[in-house]
Amino acid sequence: MGTINNKQLPIIERFNDNNIKIFALGGLDEIGKNMYVVECDQELIIIDAGIMFPGDNYGIDYIIPDYTYLMDNVDKIIGLFITHGHEDHIGGIPYLLRKVSIPKIYASGIAVGLIKNKLSEFSNLSPNIIEYHNDSVFKFQNFEISFFKTNHSIPDSSGIAIKTNQGYILHTGDFKFDFTPLSGHTEYAKLTKYATEGVLCLLSDSTNAQVKKFTTSEKKIGDSIKAIFKQIKGRIIISTFASNVHRVQQIVEASVEQNRKVIVFGRSMAKVVNFSLKYNYITAPPGTFITAKEFPHLPPEKITILSTGSQGEPLAALSRIADGSHKQIKIIPGDTIVFSSSPIPGNQEYINRTINKLFKAGANVIVNSPLTDTHTSGHASETELKIMLSLTKPKHFMPIHGEYAMLKRHAQLAIATGVDPQNIHILDNGEVLTFAPNKVFTHYAVKAGAIYVDSNNEDVDNSIIRERKLMSDDGMLGIVFSTLNYKLMRLPNVVSRGFIYVRDSEALVTDIENKAKELYENYYSETKKFNPNQFYNLLLPTLADFIYEKTERKPMIVPIIMNV
Ligand SMILES: [Zn+2]
Ligand SMILES: [Zn+2]
Structure with missing residues (x-):
């Protein structure tokens, strides 16, 4: 037993009991570095290994969880299960693998490719990656692990169902309920099946718990983009998150409909598009994509430029286009820039700067609004969260993936759907939720915290960060x-x-x-x-x-x- 954490809980380095324990090493009271652990007896499962992007930079590029607990209990680790391929769920894998031996990484579809891609940039990391499918089942001594398909802003997202001797532990991953999805429906029937067999605890995505009603379907955004494209006469420069493959597909379709060729600007966008074309996540008639060399010969109304920089990042393609420093393209009057994105908190100022420059250069700018519908979230809003709770009928509920206010709001929604307020667990990172045979408690914590990583992929000491804050x-x-x-x-x-x-x-x-x-x-x-x-x-x-x-x-x- 070591020291104590924020809530004055004793810190445990290693458990020697066969209670079921659930805790987060990252992802609670924050958006990012998601990492959850389920442990029983001599077995330990890790769900996701994400990074967080620091709001303020201070010479650090990523924040990852403190892996000390996993290093101390490496012999218990059965495997790492990945819900989907977003950076806040897979970005930490290279750093984790350097510190902790992970026998198997279980991932699905596009996440497998993205993980392999990521690891290829690091030397000496070649883990055993097992590709799981919707109907895969993995059996261990204390756990039986299966999956339920969900909808999210990246293909092949899944929730994870962990069958234990006390009932199911369900982890939703990031999800929304999209009734007109672009790639298959959520497996609703599985959710009710878990409820029938008994759900001990639901861990559910809280990102949009404070947003009323329903998250707009991705399909609706595609329709809006098509309608907007129909009216634009000049060149279109459209910017979105590179990993939103469904969105990119819909932008490509809207372009094809208007006889526009598509040219991709920005390294991360080019990477995702190439990868997605190769594995058929994006399909387009031959000749749809053209190169930077070809596009100057086309008339403006035949051109769609798909670009990174929807967050106003100073060095991304769109910002360089806006300030006239992009080598291959200058804004001309008649250009329309479409933001198929929404600002990540903290980025609004950068985005405004970019928009101002674009207007000054003579372009028209369309941003997402209730009138334009050029973007939707990948996360469930209030009503969808209630549906998830109603379908799975959990005995205990632990809101995850969100800042404190989001977790708190999600807890209220759970109570509204009938979860006993005594059985709601808003935890801190590291705080351990223990299911003993006759009682449930949160008396302990494990070591959890933030580790800073700089662009050389080196850990950076906390004191250095503080110094950097002062310095620059x-x-x-x-x-x-x-x-x-x-x-x-x-x-x-x-x-x-x-x-x-x-x-x-x-x-x-x-x-x-x-x-x-x-x-x-x-x-x-x-x-x-x-x-x-x-x-x-x-x-x-x-x-x-x-x-x-x-x-x-x-x-x-x-x-x-x-x-x-
Ligand atoms: Zn996600
Ligand atoms: Zn996420």
Whole structure:
């Protein structure tokens, strides 16, 4: 027994009992880094291994859960079960695998491809991935695991049903009820079957618990997009979340209907589209997709540009199009930009900036609203959550996947559908819900917390994050000048910490490197000798302005002279 957590619960490093225990290592009182654990006796199941994207950057790129408990109990781990392929559910897998040996990863459909894709960017990680299907069943000593298909904003999403000697534990994954789905219906019959056999505890997605009524069907959004496309005469630039494969399919269909060719801008979008075409998640008549080279020859009314940057990310394709720095396309009057997305909290300011620039450049901009219906959520609203509760009739209820207010609201909905208020469990990450034969309690916790990861995939210490918060909001940019007798030998080399992903921003990096080279050579050809202070005084303000102009960010710039 170690220390205590926020709620003054003792922290347990290892359990030696055969009670059923459920807890989250991430995902409670937050949106992101989802990771839930179900344990009994000598067996432990992990559900999902997500990351969270930090709202403020401070030189970190991801937040992952603290895996200490899993490291201490690695011998009990049966496997990792993945509900679907979103980053807040699979993004942590590479980091988890580095720390914890996972015998098997169970995933379905597109998630399998996305996980393999992700792992291919890391060396020495080749886990045993088992592809499960709707009717797969995996039997263990204490658990029998099966799946129920759901609808969500990425194909092949599932809930997980864990049969125990006290009844089913159901984990919904992320879901909505879409009665006109693009790829198959939710398996409603399974939900009522679980209820008949007895559901001990339901863990359900709380993201939209505060949203009234029903989440709009994806099909309806497709219809709206088609109607909008019909009226637009010039070029269409449409931006959505790259992983929303159904949406991309509908955008492609709307384009084909209007005899438009589709061109893809943005690395992550291109990756998803290629992948989805290969595995038939996206289908289109041959010749629908064209390259950047081909599109200048087409008239505006024949062009749809599918782009990343729906969140106004400064370096994504759409932002670069908006500020005129995109190499392949400039805004022309008559262009229409459609946001098939909604702002993730915290991004509104970036998005507004992008929209203003687009208007200034002479484009028309359409954003999602009740009038335009260019976007819908992948998460169940109030009525759907009540339907889930009514179909599964759980004895106990644990709202998951949401900030505290969402969990709290979801708990109220559960009580309204008839769950005993005593049996509602709004937990913290790490807090353990224990089902003993005759009682249910939350007397213990396991170690849970946040680990910060930077763009080099290294863990970053909490104290460093605090320092970075004080130091800078915009990360750090190092520039290495390799010189021989102070004559520049090659192009200066940019290294970034938390400012940009160098991999994703080759053009920007090259621009900065060229600018640095120009400044160095101008300085050295004038002075013929090298004085570091003099050079830095010249370099830093000029380069800072240059970077700000391109990114509207002010990273700390650290020049390094390597003279031989
Ligand atoms: Zn999701
Ligand atoms: Zn999620």
